[in-house]
Amino acid sequence: MTTTDATTAAERYEIGDRDADGRYPVAVDGKPTGHIYRWHGGWYAVVPGQPEETRRDDKHAAAAHLVDLVDSGSVDPSAAPAGPPAAEAGIVPWLSPKLKPTRRNIISAAIALGRLAELAWTPRDGDGKVTGYPGADNPWTLTCELSGTVVVRWWSHLRGRNNDNTPRPEYRHEGCIPFEEQAGKVAAFVGEPVTACPCQQLTHPTTADAADDLLKQAERARRTDDTEALRQLLTQLLGPCPASSARGQAMKELKERGQRSKS
Structure with a gap:
């Protein structure tokens, strides 16, 4: 709960520009204090060194919460400046660690990754690190394959x-x-669609039935906390493959099957 008067708090915090990770630095009384970010409709306040992240309805309420933390003595803005958050480690890099590896999230991620390949986008940041699928309405750092931007x-x-x-x-x-050159460049970069997985070490599914079988195995591994098995299955379901577009189409078919069964 925010205890500081909203008007008073607004005079004390300053919200900076969004960084590449979708977070906004916040200074309280002119001193770097923490970050706020939007995730699935809510806003979260983050203080460096503290694992707890507090949800608020809007960004100003989240920033005001940081004022509360300063006033309560829970955070000392005179200490080390609030730097960028440490990278979170997920089971595999292609799915954001903030998303559980559920059937629904895996299907959504595979569809998105397949479509990115068709559009000549790569889920990587400026350091070349893979950026996992974060959900439909959250910022996703991508590299344009046409320009490298x-x-x-x-x-x-x-x-x-x-x-x-x-x-x-x-x-x-x-x-x-x-x-006017983009459509042609994308087509040339993507090339002819690959319909079957050519990978030798690990086979990626390109049909709905094959994907469904792996998704069921992944769900069993998740429920039994078999992390190693889940990692391999997620690599098959989401990992890089020349046939990622075909895999995405197979996932779309599965998604449509599910929707039809509920209607």
């Missing part, structure tokens, strides 16, 4: 709306190659 996008925008499959914005990003 790292930008933040939302999957809900890239997948299009009303089933038109047109990514937004249609112009990829500021500083990309000329708009």
Whole structure:
């Protein structure tokens, strides 16, 4: 609960610009104090060195909570400046550690990764690190394969709306190659679609039935806390593959099957 008067708190905190990870630095009384970020409709306040993250309804309420923490003595803004958060480690890099490896999240991630491959985007940041699928309405750091530029996008925008499959914005990003050249460059970069997994060490599913079988195995591994088995299964379901587009289409079919069975 925020105890500081909202008007008074607003005079004491300053919200900075969003960084590449989607977090906004907050200074209280002119001193770096913590971060706030949006996740699935809520806003969270984060203090360096403290694992607890507090949910609020909007960014100003989240920033005001940091004022409360300063006033309560829970955080000392005169200490070391609040730097960027430490990277979180998930079971595999292709799914955000904030998302549980449930059937629904795995299917959504596989569909998104398959479509990124078709659009010549790669889920990597400026350091070349893989950025896991974060959900449809959360910022996702991606690299444009046409220009090498790292930008933040939302999957809900890239997948299009009303089933038109047109990514937004249609112009990829500021500083990309000329708009009229983009479609041709994407087609040349992506090449002919690969319909079967050619990988030798680990087979990735490209049919709905094969994907369904692996998803069931993954769910069993998750429920029994068999992390090693789950890691291998998630690598098959989400890991890089020349046929990732076909895998995404198989996942789409599974998703549609599920929707039909509920109707």
